[in-house]
Amino acid sequence: MTEPLLRVRDLKTYFVTEHGRGTARAVDGVSFDLYPGETLGLVGESGCGKTVTSLSILRLIPEPPGHIRPGSFIEFEGRNLLTLASRELRAIRGNQIAMIFQEPMTSLNPVFTVGDQIAEAAIVHQGLSRREARARAIEMLQLVGIPDPAEGVDRYPHQLSGGMCQRVMIAMALVCHPKLLIADEPTTALDVTIQAQILELLARLQAELGMAVMLITHDLGIVAGTADRVVVMYAGEVVEQAPTTDLFARPLHPYTEGLLASVPRIDAPAAGGSGGSGGPRGRLHSISGQVPAATAWPAGCRFHPRCPYAWGRCATEPPPLLDAGGGAPGTHTVRCWLVTEPGRRTARP
């Protein structure tokens, strides 16, 4: 078994809210591994802490309201990112670990050309001259599929569409051939057809450059198509972690079950039928209740107020991540007491 490229252990990132509404424990003890060359999907609803997790890796959390708690541990290629000096951290950002964001239109500086912004990373990290860096920028634009790159390199972000901007962001992130690309909801703000193109582009580049990708999304469909392994988050914690095929075939955490059941399926029986995920009357399944506020996570298992199987123990004892078999230990882990008492997994009407 190869060594993981990135090891996150017990990451806790808290935010101080104004008007003394308490501390928001956005990420509350998250652990996972990421191996070289693989695609890891980080899945969950808004507010579950997946974006904060990704920002914490590169220490991009704004310090006054937020802070990464001591006791958190993030190791990249054997070095602890959380204790690195600023200069060394900067050498990793954009160079060994790169990140692209959700809103490509606002994530690019409006007063600089796209070429300048791509070249900047090369100049700062690889010491290229301006001419060399510009040539590299044109290369990268070609790589990400921008038509007519020699002209496009002098365009401003406001002259490009959303899809084009995201391609530019990808070019900017990959110019130094990073070992890990963190993609935070890269397609959420784009049209569906463009989404497919961008995902295809990412997959192709990953194969060509041999890098690992951490794909953060709320869309299970994207994960099914692209990820090797999936980490499901809820309420600031990892609730299930498994290889993709395993997760979709055998979802063990009730939240994952609910997420999968919520996806409308074309092959479900029409209204009036039963079975499948269409429900007795063909209505869409939804998980009852709402995501709780990060300032007041429920006691015990954080999902228990919305869980169809919950019993007494769930409200008082928070479950740890338990191994659920499926191969070598740690392949498929679930944070649920049902692992210890599988008999209680009976669906309630």
Place this chain on the structure above:
Amino acid sequence: MNLGKWLALAAAGAVALLAAAAVRRRAAASAAGRRFLAHPTATPGVFILAFFVTIALAAPFVALDPNSMPGIVDLRDRPPSVLHPLGTDVYSRDVWSRIVYGARISLGIGALATLVAVTVGAGVGAVAGYFRRWVDAALMRLVDVGLSMPRIFLLLMAVALWERVPLAPLVLLIGLTGWFGTSRLVRAEVLSLREREFVAAAQALGAGPARVIFRHVLPNAAAPIIVSAALGIGNVMLLEAGLSFLGIGVPSPAPSWGSLIYDGWQHMAAAPWTSTFPGLAIALVVMALNAVGDALRDALDPRQEGP
């Protein structure tokens, strides 16, 4: 200054504190008020304004009559002491008393001139925003021209026409040279308000333009008007101080704060307090007005983010 005056001064301070506390209580009751109070300088600003208004109104109680100076040569250019808390000037006049009586003039001019400016500005802005098209274009060109000349030059030109400008026309002139900015703000507000349904409703009821503007639109455009007024008073006070300092504003011996600075100018070396304290008074009041104006701006229109 005798004991009675000191007590009266303390009383004035207490009145100002009470006023500020009352404002705080009233403000805490509404969301806009709480936004106002969120500014740390808002309440001190209210206190300072209340204090100066109080001592201006109660001038005979807290200060000596500036016109009945003993003229004793010995009292010339005395530094601050218990008897004369801010010192005396070259004519043996108590600086504190002159500042207190001067507050009446400076604050009064500030308020009145701003009233004129805001009224004209709101009127012009509302008409421009309501009628649009050529009325708007013509009025806004006028505003452009007005804004292109520094206010003081307009006033210098006006003063050049008369031998000596009496106080009332001077106040009017200061007001009439300062409405351009307000008109733009009000116009913008009216332009957006006029698309709202209550305007169409009023028009459907047969209300004429004047009625619609004054009874329906303008009351809803109160926010920029009020903020303009608060910030405008400060500008007028600075302008009036400058004019009086040049000798073409409020005529000496009337103790407007600008005149006080002018009077003390020639004796700055011997008695710096005669010019320094009036300037400090102006700075304090204008600071308070700016603080309150900024807080009001946030309170009444939270969309805006100013510096």
Place this chain on the structure above:
Amino acid sequence: MTAWLVRRLAAAMAIVFAVVTITFCVIHLAHGTPFLPGPDQDVDPQVVARLRQQFGLDRPLPAQYVKYLWALLHGELGESFYLRRPVADALADAIPPTVTLAGAALLIDFLLGLACGVYQAVRARRFADIALGNLALFLNAMPTFWLGLVLLLVFGQWLRWFPVAGMRDPVLCPTIAGARCTVDVLWHLALPALTLGLVGAAGTARYQRAAMLEVIDQDFVRTARAKGLGEGRVVLVHTLRNALLPLITLFGLAFPFLLTGAVLVETVFAWPGMGRLSVAAILQRDYPVVVAAALVASAMVTLGNLLADVLYAVADPRIRARSERA
């Protein structure tokens, strides 16, 4: 872009033209004043009539207007009653000192205000920010000429670091000649420029701080950090470059402020510029000078606004695109 520029120029000229018309009306309103005899004077009415005819004050209004415009185009601004020389000459002597003062003040204003605003934004809500912010409020609230008096007292009289009046040493440098006298002028320039510059910087710092804070929260700043750029580069290159646009607006607004300030500050420091000329003229009711000065001031303000608009288009590619399309 060119079409837009031409339109802007035309608008500016229209404003200047309107101001010219207004000044003409002002002059016409006052045309009787200088020749009205005072209470103690006994002037022969025939002399008065002859003077009026000499100055062309008895012609019909439109004719006078045309004559006025014609004279203006030829650079003639009338004759000063008090100084007994052409107004244009007097102004030509007075404008350079004012421009020097305004230029120096603007430099101090922007350099200090920019540095202060950026520093305050980086240290937002901490002690340095609050302290500087309150200092700026105080500077903004005080009369500019009063600050001048205080600086004059402290640095001119008590510490004797700077001279107390005038533009140059009257004995050593009667006319500008050589480096020695340039230094002398700079020495005299220090306090008045500092007075205007400090008050201006207070306002500039407030705007700059707000602009920086708005930009610093934007997504692209986070992207810059994620690329591994140093904090200095993130602040000074990526953030500041987007926060400079309000500064251009301030540049346009600075002209009226500086010209107003010049009137008062020049009086305090006896600086021989346009402001002091206007004040002296006012006290003598020498209105040709005052009106001409107002006209020049208005032209300068309009020019300043025009420059600001052009700079805006240059600085922000989005505005350039909009003006190209328009």
